[in-house]
Amino acid sequence: MKVAVIGNSHLAAFKLGWGLISEEYPTIEATFFGSPANTLHRLEVEDDRLTTRDQKLNKSLIWTSGGLDSIGPDYDRYVLVGMGFSFPHLMAILRHHRPVQYYRGGDEALISDACLDEAMEQTLSDSTAVRTIDKIRRITDAPITYFPNPFQTTECQTKEDFWGLEDARDRMMTFYRAGIARLLDPFCSVVEQPEHTLASPFFTQPEFARDAVKLKRGMKAMYEENDYAHMNDVFGAHALRKVIGGLTP
Template sequence: MTKLCMIGNSHVAAMRLAWDKVAPQHPEIDAVIYGAHAKNLVTASVAADSSLRCEGPPFWTFKAGDAPNRAREIALRDFDVAVIVGCDFGPSCVFRTYRRYHFSGLKGRRRQSLTRDMFLRAMMQIINESAAMVLARMIRESAGLPVYLVPTPLPAENGYLDREKANMEPYQAALDAGDGDALMSLYKEGCDRLANRGFNVIAQHESTQASPISSLQSYSDNSVRLRADDDMPHPENDYFHMNEDYGAIMWGRVIETVTSGRA
């Protein structure tokens, strides 16, 4: 049996909602899911016994068939593998870079032109400073666990039609300029660099994508925020959180990856 520790911010809600249905099909996986705001995760500390301790509000904890609970610490040595969900890591990192910079391989003009290598380095800095990577380094250094990363999803299709949503601007700009494929190629190159450092990325499943830079709307509809047994529906103009159908598909990919030891 593989003892799996899953830690995430609001994006872990899709995984949590799906787990009660997925768990009975996978008795070989004993998973505990922990949820917290990303800003609380980056302020967590590691004790001498390799427990990850929350300095802010306690973690939400979920286990299949049990009522939600709260915990101040995660006993990392009780687990075989750690999976980090969301926490500011994903394709959003390359689009955040694109909001500020441009290089000669792109069509859309951004604020400052860089070489491709400099653009890639700027993106990697954003990735390395994300809550996901802060947490991943902390877990590996303190407990020696293999760490896998589940990125935040691509925004849902309808987001590209909403010109009032500020955080959709770089995605819409990439679509308008035809830069989506080039940006996703850079993001995948960044994921390869993480894999070379031992942090494997479990990529969004292709079946959930409407295009290389968008998720199918059906996987975003009826998504919820992580609030334990008091889940709150996302507003219609939240295009970045996914529902339990998405979570079930990603669980399949997570289980296949961690049990085979590859990404």
């Protein structure tokens, strides 16, 4: 089975994780296509392929894939990783904007509940993940599996106070789950992170962020200790095992 694995910075954990477990799956040929942040939104559909005129994205595709500068329609399955569809992205709205019930007297701008709902909607519906799923559907009918951004580790609660807003967490998790059902489920299979990697319904266990590596050429540059969003190769291996368990020829 030929599988294209496409993602943003979170692809690093998957790419390194595949190195740990690839021998367990001799019938699977995985090719990785990645680029940090939201740069994958610059992919374009051209001649039944996903390609780009952006030089930085082009170079990133080449080195992550081992020489390919575009993504073709000839894979048996497409696995998408991260790219902005996430519960942490919804929570991050509260960094600078909050309805009155979540306001704690800081510098955040006050917004209405309707404004918060619209911001959450745009965060999910306009994510690079949703855009890329649509582009893949324009070049192939092959099955697509999507693995959302992982939850941040429990340690993130010491970094920004909004993580402690329990009512906000519940509200945004409900919106996130509804977004999966509405924006993803009709178009792809969603595989969420393995339960044993979670510390709670909202957070990942800290051990899975230890020594996380950036998606940069050489795959040696590590994230700072106060980065709680990116996971390591062990997490990537666990996630891939769960993804592969749901694949069918």
